[in-house]
Amino acid sequence: MSKINELKSFSKDIKGKIIFDYDLKKTNWFNIGGITKAYFKPESLNELISFLKKFGSKEKIFLLGAGSNVLIKDEIFQGVIIKLGKNFSNISLLSETTLVAGSATVDKKLSEFACENNIGGFEFLSCIPGTIGGGLKMNSGCFNREFKDILLSIQAVDKNGKILTIPSSRIKFIYRGNDLDRDLIFLSASFRGKLEDKQIVQNTINSLKDQKDQTQPTKIKTGGSTFKNPTNQTKERVWELIRKSVPLDTKFGDAEISEKHSNFFVNKNNATFKDMKNLIDFVKQNVKSKTGIDIETEIEIVE
Numbered sequence: 001m002s003k004i005n006e007l008k009s010f011s012k013d014i015k016g017k018i019i020f021d022y023d024l025k026k027t028n029w030f031n032i033g034g035i036t037k038a039y040f041k042p043e044s045l046n047e048l049i050s051f052l053k054k055f056g057s058k059e060k061i062f063l064l065g066a067g068s069n070v071l072i073k074d075e076i077f078q079g080v081i082i083k084l085g086k087n088f089s090n091i092s093l094l095s096e097t098t099l100v101a102g103s104a105t106v107d108k109k110l111s112e113f114a115c116e117n118n119i120g121g122f123e124f125l126s127c128i129p130g131t132i133g134g135g136l137k138m139n140s141g142c143f144n145r146e147f148k149d150i151l152l153s154i155q156a157v158d159k160n161g162k163i164l165t166i167p168s169s170r171i172k173f174i175y176r177g178n179d180l181d182r183d184l185i186f187l188s189a190s191f192r193g194k195l196e197d198k199q200i201v202q203n204t205i206n207s208l209k210d211q212k213d214q215t216q217p218t219k220i221k222t223g224g225s226t227f228k229n230p231t232n233q234t235k236e237r238v239w240e241l242i243r244k245s246v247p248l249d250t251k252f253g254d255a256e257i258s259e260k261h262s263n264f265f266v267n268k269n270n271a272t273f274k275d276m277k278n279l280i281d282f283v284k285q286n287v288k289s290k291t292g293i294d295i296e297t298e299i300e301i302v303e
Contacts, residue, residue: 003055003058003059004020004037004038006054006055007020007038007055007080008020010050010051010054010055014042014043014047014050014051015043015044015047016040016041016042016043016044016047017039017040017041018038018039018040018041019038019039019041020037020038020039021035021036021037022035022036022038022039022081023035024036024039024072024077024081027064027067027072027081027083028064028067028068028070028071028072028223029066029067029068029069029129029221029222029223029224030070030071030072030221030222030223030267030271030276031221031267032071032072032074032267032271032272032273032276033072033073033074033273033302034072034073034074034075034076034077034273035076035077036076036077036079036080036081037076037077037078037079037080038079038080038081039080039081039083040080040081040082040083041082041083041084041085042082042084042085043085043087044087045087045088045157045187048082048084048157048185049157049161049163050161051082051161052157052158052159052160052161052185053160053161055080056158056159056160056161057159057160059079059080060077060078060079060080061079061080061081061082061159061183062077062079062080062081062082062302063081063082063083063084063133063185064081064082064083065084065103065104065130065131065133065134066106066129066130066131066134068129068130068134068223068224069130069134069138069223069224069225069298069299069300070223070299070300070301070302071223071273071276071277071280071299071300071301071302072273072302073273073301073302073303074272074273074274077302082185084102084103084104084133085104086104087102088102088103088104088105088187088188089101089102089104089105089106089109090102090105091105091109091110091113093117094190096119096195097119097192097193097194097195098152098190098191098192098193099113099114099117099119099122099190099191099192099193100188100189100190100191101113101132101188101189101191102132102187102188103131103132103133103136103185103186103187103188103189104131104132104133105131105132106130106131107125107126107128107129107130107131107132107135107140108125108126108128108129110122110125110132110191111123111124111125111126111205112126114193114201115198115201115202115205116198118195118196118197118198118201119193119194119195119196119201120193120194120195120196120200120201120204121149121150121192121193121194121196122150122191122193123201123204123205123208124141124142124143124145124208126205126208126209127142127143127208127209127212128140128141128142129224132186132188132189133185133186135147136151136154136178136186136189137178137180137186138176138177138298138300139173139174139175139176139177139178140176141176142208142212143208143211146173147173148168148171148173148178150191150192150193151168151171151189151190151191152167152168152189152190152191152192153165153166153167153168153189153190154166154168154171154180154186154188154189155186155187155188155189156180156184156185156186156187157184157185157187158181158183158184158185159183159185163187164184166180175228175229175231176228176298215260215261216260216261216264217258217259217260217261217264217266220258220266220267221266221267221268221271222258222264222265222266222267223264223265223299224264224298224299225238225263225264225298225299226263226264226265226280226283226297226298226299227242227263227283227284227295227296227297227298228295228296228297228298230293230294230295230296233293233294234291234293237263238263238287238295239261239262239263241287241291241293241295242257242262242263242283242287243262244290244291245283245286245287245289245290245291246262246282246283246286246287248262250279250282250283251268251279252271252274252275252276252278252279252282253270253271253272253274253275254267254268254269254270254271254275255267255268255271255272255275255276255278255279256268256279257279257283265279265280277301280297283295284297
């Protein structure tokens with residue numbers, strides 16, 4: 001039996017959805033991408049485990065969160081895109097200051113939940129437009145706070161369907177990354193904050209949002225920060241390096257640099273994957289040529 005027929009057979013035995021030849025354009029903030037061979041939305045953890053036991057070593061798999069920091073190729077993705085839904089987005093209190101959140105939970109929702117329960121330390125999450133799973137994968141952060149600062153442990157499943165619990169003390173975090181196996185699918189995580197008056201927490205959230213709105217573009221087709229800050233090579237932020245190295249009116253098709261923040265690249269109308277990738281490569285090469293500094297992409301490129 002072919003792989004596609006195996007997937008079709010498997011789809012008949014589950015409550016979740018497997019959609020074939022699924023258009024990926026609407027799944028990400030860039031609004032760029034082709035179709036995927038299969039798009040799987042498991043109804044439950046058991047379905048996800050069953051899928052991984054059967055296909056985890058056979059299929060190319062990519063886990064898609066909020067789609068806020070991915071650039072997807074226009075050609076067919078020859079694998080399975082997995083999208084965890086509402087059954088993976090529950091939040092609950094473990095103690096006065098400890099929370100557990102499913103990996104499909106939107107970062108902003110966890111920040112709001114913490115605020116409602118008089119817990120501080122999660123305010124920065126209100127400004128990260130992703131999910132808990134994506135934040136764990138890349139140790140997301142802003143305003144001098146990162147996921148590692150509040151994380152207690154991660155619950156995950158490997159490509160063979162085995163469930164793991166990993167305490168944060170066993171994870172080596174780096175700027176926008178960690179040393180965990182890239183094949184792991186995060187299921188949930190536990191976090192610790194501190195008791196804080198709800199109004200103080202809300203005021204901090206409002207202040208951070210105001211700062212973000214003043215400096216970053218909103219309500220446009222963008223993938224967020226395109227490049228990581230090169231922390232080991234210079235004290236300059238990557239947007240400063242881009243400004244001094246590249247004409248800010250540089251365009252490739254409908255892919256261009258945001259006027260508001262030079263590390264945000266924008267799909268002005270109908271940019272293709274090639275347009276955006278050409279812009280990314282052009283900026284990277286020019287920063288290297290002008291400053292001698294290699295910059296790495298922060299957005300994930302799915303090819």
